[in-house]
Amino acid sequence: MTQRQYSLDFRKEDVAYILSRVSSSTSCSIVGVGSVGKSNLIAHLLSPAVLAHYLGDEASRLTRLINVDANMLAPLGDNTNDAERCWSGYELLLHRLFMAFYPFQELDASEARQFFDAYQAIQDGRNPLYAPLGLRYFELALSYYLRRGFRVTFLLDEFEESLLRLPAKFFQTLRGLRDTHKSQLSYLTFSRSPLPALAARMELNTLALEPFLELFNDHVRYIGPYNLQDAQQMLGSLAAQGSRALSENTKQALIEATGRFAGLLRAGCGVLESGQISVVDTAEDMAAILYQRKSIRLECETIWEGLNDSEKVVLLAVARVLPYSVNNDTEDAVAMLVQKKLLRIDRQGQSLSIEPPVFRLHLLHSASR
Known part of the structure; x- marks a missing residue:
């Protein structure tokens, strides 16, 4: 499916805040409920054109935002020890680093070979030291690009899953790496609740996690619904793909009934496109009609389950x-x-x-x- 394109000022307040942290290598926690449009925001942040727009051509050339989805962690057994669980985190980070810089045009031939060797070594299951040495291979590979002046930010998506599957020691080492390279390395976390609340709710060892979590204490961004301009743009884009013309009153009622939440707005537009709804002028009437549809109820449940x-x-x-x-x-x-x-x-x-x-x-x- 083709990725919908947004204007450069899509979510401009949020993007400006986040990229200002990226440009100063400051870690930031991004919090938003389900249906808020997180995937669209991440795709927008990763766009080279967006980076150039906010950071300038030269700074954006030396900036890499690397998306790391915790659902892509290597599957491990229930009785896996902490060293192997840490390895799964380093392996995913190095794999995403590999994908972000391939084919390594910024490195000379010798460095590119060494980077590739580190990538292969971390995945070599025959090496009995592959788990405890995972951090060393990851740091080695990362260092090639940091020495070239790159600023690297890892976008840790589905951070709830990371906290659930990775031990505190893994996050302590991420803090250590950041302290070693504080002018060039940072992290963005995406979650549905603030990080301290997540750790407490999961009954994790918050004291052990504190060195990592304190990176985000002063930099928390709540991602809410779209602003009116973005909501109208999204609605116009979705409507253009359909065959029904919506009256301005109906569009406004849809925007108000869904609160401009991306998932609700998208599902609501699909309901209107079905042709089973006549003109609706008020938000309350629109909400009552929309709620009869399963797609809307599922989006509401997504919001509820994230609380x-x-x-x-x-x-x-x-x-x-x-x-x-x-x-x-x-x-x-x-x-x-x-x-x-x-x-x-x-x-x-x-x-x-x-x-x-x-x-x-x-x-x-x-x-x-």
Whole structure:
């Protein structure tokens, strides 16, 4: 399937923030709920044209953002020791490094051969030291490009999976590598909750993870729904692929009903394209119609499943499904939900409301079942 192309100013506030961290080799935690359009953002960040637009031609030439999806970690048995689990992380990082720079045009022939030898060595299962030496092979391969002046940022996608499958020692070594090459090496994590909350919820050894997690303490970016311009662009692009013309009122109702969340907006456009819906002028009417479709309910469930227990309790309380009690957990959850654009505070009326309208319906319907 062809990747949809976005204008250079797509998600401009988020992209400008993230790439300003990349340009200074500052690590950054990116947090966003399901259906927020994370895949589109990552694809946009990886575009050479986008890097050149924000960083300039020369800086972008020496910058590599390398996407590392934790779902691509090598499969290991349940009883695998920590050294082998660390190896699976280094192997994936080196493989993605290999793919990002292949065919190694920036290196001379000797360095390119040594890089390739390191890549082969880390995958040599006959070597009894392949697991404990994985870090050395990875650092060696990385050093060839750092010595050439490159700035490397690893985009650690599906970071929940990384925390689940990799030991604390792996993240400690990533911190060590960053400290050694702090002007050229950084990390971006993509997750559905802030990193300390993830570690606590998974009951991990937060003290052991602290050296790595503290890299992100002052640099957290919450990715919310599209701004109005991006939502209109996406809707226009999707509508252009279809055969039905949508009225401006219908488009506006769709944007408001979905809260400009990318997944909901895309699914909603598909519902309208089916031709089974007449003109709809209000967000509430649009939400009621959209929610009848399975694709919309699945997107709402994706958002719901990415929330922690405290956030779910708060949402159900705001929906008046559960009683609400004020404590530190619920106050923290309210703050997180506001950041994620799932709660809106009416300070004048001193009330909370659930956003977007179609997700509000999901909570009410789910609670009634």
